Amino acid sequence: MARPKEFDPERALAKAMNLFWRLGYENASLEALMKEMGIARQSLYDTFGDKRALFLKAMAHYRDQTNSQMQKMLNESPSVRDGFTRLLSGLAAETREQHERGCLLLSANLQRDPKDVVVRDFLRDNQARVEAIFLQALARAQRQEELSPNDDPVALSRFFVVTIQGMRAMARLKSDRKALEQVARVALAVFKSSNSASLSK
């Protein structure tokens, strides 16, 4: 009956995601997207809708990819501390290109029009998801006595969200592994001093 789709929408979306990741929403022109995705205008609009819809799909793709990766990394580590170490040191050890492109969702947060509640709500939801992933791991850490009962796992999960975003911002500006590793080491000290975030209330 009809000619079947020739390109794989999944692969094309991944390509689009990569371009948005490197350039940001504004700087990724349709021209560039078409070229990167290897498809023509028509196919792009037919398959993904307009540029904004494509961007939202790319964000969702990015979220699923990175969150399941983080979750896996934390679950695989018997010691939760090691899991977070791998996370933060892994970030520090990335290439200059990786540091430069940063985090798609952090960029989206700071590039978005303040009035854009769709993107805002997407990102809020994602932050909640990431906090939940961290919280799960940190609760386990507490059970395993890697944290003291005085530590607040919710506070710590938020702390790590903040730390990672800050490190991403720093890495984007200057790919300095040593500096990033220093920051990671300070942050990871929450695991050792058994009374980190409690007393001062």
Add this chain to the structure above:
Amino acid sequence: MARPKEFDPERALAKAMNLFWRLGYENASLEALMKEMGIARQSLYDTFGDKRALFLKAMAHYRDQTNSQMQKMLNESPSVRDGFTRLLSGLAAETREQHERGCLLLSANLQRDPKDVVVRDFLRDNQARVEAIFLQALARAQRQEELSPNDDPVALSRFFVVTIQGMRAMARLKSDRKALEQVARVALAVFKSSNSASLSK
């Protein structure tokens, strides 16, 4: 001889800075800038050059303003820990509007075209300045025995730069004072446990 300037360029620049701060570079149209600054197109171009030049001047203004404020805050506090507490808790306690606009320079970092080395270098220079301000305070903290000799003041200064940027990103997404305060408390724990960032080498 001639008609003197009627508007105060300093005040106009401050107004422009505020608009860029709230909206970002792209979303601050010339139309909106003219209105906010209370001057006409011609005067704007005559006085500040093009939009980009105005933005760079606004960034410099912002930097000078915020950095001297931070320095003052840290110098005024006998206890360095209190200084950083005021800094971080002050950030957490800002209004929703303030949280939403975030930090002009963090936004500039994540909004900029990756190829834009002028903005990049400006921001790198600023980060070095902020680190220096923090370092000065942290070195004093070490002399005053608020930190252990094992702590690395350089690492800690970078840690605080990262923490503040991460908190700014988080606050922009959702103005949640409690969450921000939790993060601040965790971060400030570097001052108490006298062996924070050292052992793991």
Add this chain to the structure above:
DNA sequence: GTGATTCCAGACTATATAGTCTAGAATAAT
């Protein structure tokens, strides 16, 4: 082959907006 669909290439439209230019009024010194 026919028909339905999807592909590509590229023309075309619409829109936003940065930047320039023009005209004329206001303000000061001489």
Add this chain to the structure above:
DNA sequence: ATTATTCTAGACTATATAGTCTGGAATCAC
């Protein structure tokens, strides 16, 4: 009053780019 300058208002230009539309070739089922 004259002159030089700065102001406002707004027309105008140039440019980039998102999105639509057209034509024709390729690919499948029948």
